[in-house]
Amino acid sequence: MSRQLTSLLTIAAACVTLASVPAQAAATKPAEKPAPVDCSQVKCIALTFDDGPGKYAGTLLSTLKKYDAKATFFLEGQYAKSRPQYVKRMVAEGHELGNHSYSHPDFTKLEPGAIRNEIQKTQDAVKKAAGVEPKLLRPPYGLADLQVSDIADEFGMPIILWTGGSEDWASKNVEAIKKKTLEVAKPNGIILMHDWVKQTVDAMPSIVKSLQAKGYHLVTVSDVIKGEGLEAGDVFPLPAGWEN
Numbered sequence: 001m002s003r004q005l006t007s008l009l010t011i012a013a014a015c016v017t018l019a020s021v022p023a024q025a026a027a028t029k030p031a032e033k034p035a036p037v038d039c040s041q042v043k044c045i046a047l048t049f050d051d052g053p054g055k056y057a058g059t060l061l062s063t064l065k066k067y068d069a070k071a072t073f074f075l076e077g078q079y080a081k082s083r084p085q086y087v088k089r090m091v092a093e094g095h096e097l098g099n100h101s102y103s104h105p106d107f108t109k110l111e112p113g114a115i116r117n118e119i120q121k122t123q124d125a126v127k128k129a130a131g132v133e134p135k136l137l138r139p140p141y142g143l144a145d146l147q148v149s150d151i152a153d154e155f156g157m158p159i160i161l162w163t164g165g166s167e168d169w170a171s172k173n174v175e176a177i178k179k180k181t182l183e184v185a186k187p188n189g190i191i192l193m194h195d196w197v198k199q200t201v202d203a204m205p206s207i208v209k210s211l212q213a214k215g216y217h218l219v220t221v222s223d224v225i226k227g228e229g230l231e232a233g234d235v236f237p238l239p240a241g242w243e244n
């Protein structure tokens with residue numbers, strides 16, 4: 001684990017410039033997949049949905065597909081187990097999966113063995129559902145300490161928090177969720193949302209359209225952290241008082 005302090009300001013400042021993308025020679029290679037988004041060159045944002053797959057995940061996935069937007073889902077293992085069809089669809093449609101524990105306990109109050117068990121059971125449930133294992137960890141409530149960081153290191157995962165919250169779980173109001181999300185949106189931002197909040201899923205078409213109208217590419221967490229050089233056990237973004 002590196003102990004290097006990362007400057008969030010530098011990251012944000014480096015990403016505000018919208019580089020002009022050369023026009024594709026579309027006529028010559030029509031079948032080729034589009035190049036992956038380079039968030040050091042274009043304006044990116046990562047919407048993240050915690051605690052799912054929630055019961056509205058199907059509607060959310062359809063919205064994301066309609067607008068060609070990618071997201072990251074920090075899944076709870078118990079719901080990956082009970083709603084595997086959504087997990088499978090998330091992977092098939094190009095979204096990223098993260099581990100958000102099996103049953104949402106506060107990791108800072110658990111013994112190491114219990115934390116490992118929560119993480120491993122979720123890795124197993126996701127793998128069983130979709131054939132892949134998450135490579136990112138977001139501990140419940142975003143609460144981590146050195147012990148949690150060491151265990152994340154064992155699993156080879158960085159700890160991903162967020163740069164801004166939609167506060168959807170608190171407001172449960174379509175207009176408030178949209179307003180708050182657009183307020184905290186910033187280049188290479190990581191936004192916390194929940195796909196069990198119906199109003200979040202209802203607000204999503206309007207939120208996605210507004211972000212895209214502002215020039216944002218909606219990408220995965222791995223896309224926005226690509227330039228960070230994060231290692232397993234590192235925390236991003238760094239909370240006050242933390243050093244990686």
Ligand SMILES: [Zn+2]
Pocket residue numbers: 050051100104140141
């Ligand atoms: Zn959560």
